Amino acid sequence: MSNPAILLVALVVFLFVGANASFWTAVSAVRALRERRLRLHEVPQTLTSTALRPRDVAILIAAHDEERGIQRTVRSTGQHVPRSNVFVASDGSRDSTAAIARAEGANVVDISPNRGKAGALEHAIRWFRLADRFEVVMLLDADTVLGPDYLDSALPLFADERVVAVAGTARTALFPGPTSRLGDLLITHRDRMYVVMQYLLKFGQAASFANAVMIVPGFASLYRTRILAELDIAAPGLVIEDFNMTFEVHAKRLGRIAFDPRVATAYTQDPDTLRSYIAQVRRWNLGFWQTLRRHSRMQPRFGTLAAASVVEITISSLLIALAPLLVLASFTVGLPEVVACPSLEEAAARFPALLLLAAFFAADLALTLVALCISRRLAFLRWAPLLPVLRWLDALLCLQAALLSLRRSGDGRWRSPVRR
Template identity: 50%
Template structure:
């Protein structure tokens, strides 16, 4: 029983239990809060009223600059601009074409966006800084949204996201990532990888991030650069293009906490955007390596300090390492336990029997595979994609790959440096319409 509990803790994690409980508490508190109207209706009324009257300093879509750093994104940039232009004036959309060798800049200009072409390749962070300076975005707009070139915004992204800025203490709204499934990947492996990434998004955002964004906690560790919003007044205080980092979004978030710039808001049913995830093993591992390397590099840069965020970060880092080790030794440990049990049964060898009793095969299987599959069931409930129940059987294999990359990038982060330059993964032309989203009445106050 003890071994089963240990395995469960290592696989599911104290963080998931802790912040999932906090998130559940937020849901319960919201349910018992007296509201004369639905949250969705109230947020819509707020947005509409602000747009009509401009009273009370409320932020409206015309106050938002959408900034897209793009590198060779001709297959997706037109639809991304079209998606953003449904929510903000097209003149509020700005493209930094970072050494693109294709028609990215031409398409962006034809679509009505403002474009600056950069040479040489500066990387996403460098392109963002260059565009913010070139277009004077922090001076001209109240809010700057960072949007990836392959991302489609939900119809109510602004309606549900902007009201958080009614709280003057909120300086950033983290977008909620959802996976684009249309067009689908042409391969079975690709569809499997995209499904696994969607599970990752749901688990992290529903079981961790929502709790971390509680007002008393404010320990969200990443405002993802794919589709999130910042108050422009804090951008000057953030070192967006810090040297030696593979990605910028972890560092920007850590800067908010380190400099105590304000609170980060997040709700899994607000500010939703759809991103095109890698559908080849090569692109998947490259992107994951870039993400994990960027995380460890940011940890190296900032270190650990006193405070709630840094304590939560230390717990997360410890658990990330231990759970990664657990996933890597899962198969060898299971094989060892099975072999010990079988040999002990045949030979009555006391050592083999002791090993099998200390680490029973059933405990390993139940402790790893069952909780992992429960996460898949959660995703099926949230997304309605019943076929994930079949795909979920193979998800632990991808978690092993994730664990290997996570551990392998630690020494690379602490003993190497990154130039920040980038190469986009292979894209699938996103000619399909933006997916719809129905959020019901579950949005927060």
């Protein structure tokens, strides 16, 4: 392959990877090198009396009709904090969620009528006076199970007094397993995107010199309680709360958000049916676009970085959404005609749709290989040919949500999830 052909392929692949993603990947590499150099020269320190301990942490779980998973989640918290530090906001549950949580030793408040997750969190924080009693509150979803070293690895990130929130590292829970092969494909795609986005983008965004994390996920993350009064947790018109809470931290200059994908890991039960997957992704995207509209004026640095991300998300979604048209275009061209082209440059000139389509699959395969190297999960490779289809679906849902956000608000009330 000639040098111009290599450059052409690299340029098109870069189009699908994106300048913003490439920039944050470079920042992630810089951060990793800086931290490695610091570790080589650091002096071991003993635990001081001011260091945060598990007893300083309250775990707050908002739940709506979660009888299938609440026991497992509450039990997992008991490995990290005293059970008296576990609080459950049962938001209009019509099943035995509250009874199961109480039986496991959690403090429970029944909320009726239901207010949605954000409203339930805000009510429970006041009801249990968590800001007065604890230094840190963990917001935990009812389907989340914490990794065994979650707090041991997360609390040291608060050693920097400027850190006001620690974003948890998300991984897909593999047990209980999916109920179908389609379900296995869905959760494999989700786990792959968790790995890629967190290691290549979010790790760089959380560098102390950047402080540009765009989401502290509500599934398992930590906040200093001293900033809770500053956050408009249950802001009106939003379908989800975690994007808004993150943007509030930046907009009000409350402090740094820390994140490291190698620590503070928690496992969430991702959807394994297409209907549930579409509903969740649409809701996440709608919450993202609604938050952008609500926080249209941000501090200059974060606002600029966020705007660059939004522009690229929009462009890449448009490009990926065109993939079916590229497939159709490729079928209008006879394969022998393509093979007969003497060079890649001529094939690209005569059949640009094929080049774009090939670049999309090449870029997606690159993401798969990166995720495989990081996590060593062979399922990424097994499902590699079909993973681009879900990228296409994600792109469609992102664009749809952008349009919906122009005319649709929400009160954050629950749609009961389907749990395994």
